[in-house]
Amino acid sequence: MAEKYAVRNLRLCTKDCLCLYVCPTGASDTENSIIDREKCMGCGACAQACPSGAISMVPRIMPPQQPKEETVKTALRALIRSKNRQEAIAGALPGVLAQAVARSARLTAEDLCREGGYMLPQSENARQFLQYVKELPGIPAETAEELLREFFGEQS
């Protein structure tokens, strides 16, 4: 299998359909407009042909993430925990402002968490996280195991 596969940005796609003309495997011809990862052979013909620049080639194997210093992780986690509490408090209050605060607190925490080492679902951190949570009591463990299989090919 080639190292890359094609991804279509649905916001940019203007249905010029040149990708359909040039694709040797029919991977770009799908009902939901999402290019079929399994069929794509990574030749890049569609990305070169697309007049609206809506297709890009993405690596199948992501590079390892940048290492993070402990001090930075600690600082980011402290802020994340504060944002978590802001979300939990605002989430228990009525009104448009409280609702906006809860949403905003979740989004900022997510962004901080991305820079705290959880950017990619393919990363080693994500694998260790899933390994850890699947043992927690009451958790939908099969969901965690499915994700482990999907991204890391791990059998439980």
Added chain:
Amino acid sequence: MKRYVCSVCGYVYEEEKGVPEKGVAPGTRWEALPQNWVCPWCGAGKESFREQGVPSASVLGPDPEAPEQMKELTPMEMSVICSNLAQGCEKQYLPEAAEKYRLLAEFFRKSGEPELDPSLEEVSRLVKQDLESGYPYGQSAAGKAADRGALRSLVWSEKVTRMLDSLLERYEREGPGMFRDKRVFVCTVCGFIYVGEQAPELCPVCKVPGWKFERIEGGENVWQKNMR
């Protein structure tokens, strides 16, 4: 004549020029602007502005203390890790994996500690604490480690937090009236909250186009519905 800079979006109010297109005559002193005057770009209140060239208190203050170390992840932290990885899957067009991470995020969110005495005052206290110590400490730690990604996320979320602080202060002064004839939008990339008639063309903090904003409808919270 002085100049004042918006700490959320960088807009500069120049007393000499005023904002004629918004009815503020040239030469209007900062002090003469009404209390409920807001930044023409991002909507932050007067309290979010700093006089240009005057260092803010946090720069002069002592080094902020390091936060306490915590080994165990809390349920809400795990929820955020999962909802964030769900977004990561979505960006790679992996909708099934995104759905699985969302399911886990929801599981962890529900297993978090319930807030027994929720109030906007408590949110406001936490927001101020972030601005006084959380962000200065984070900036210094990320700066020392030359971690550009962490610095970027700290800059964005600090600006978003300043906006939050401004909105909470305005709400205390003006009450729900501040939302009359207005809608509330949240940038789904950085979390910036905008109060206005329609979403801005570009996010004043992270510069994504307006369609990335989500309108918050208000009324009963989704969470409260879930809890019943």
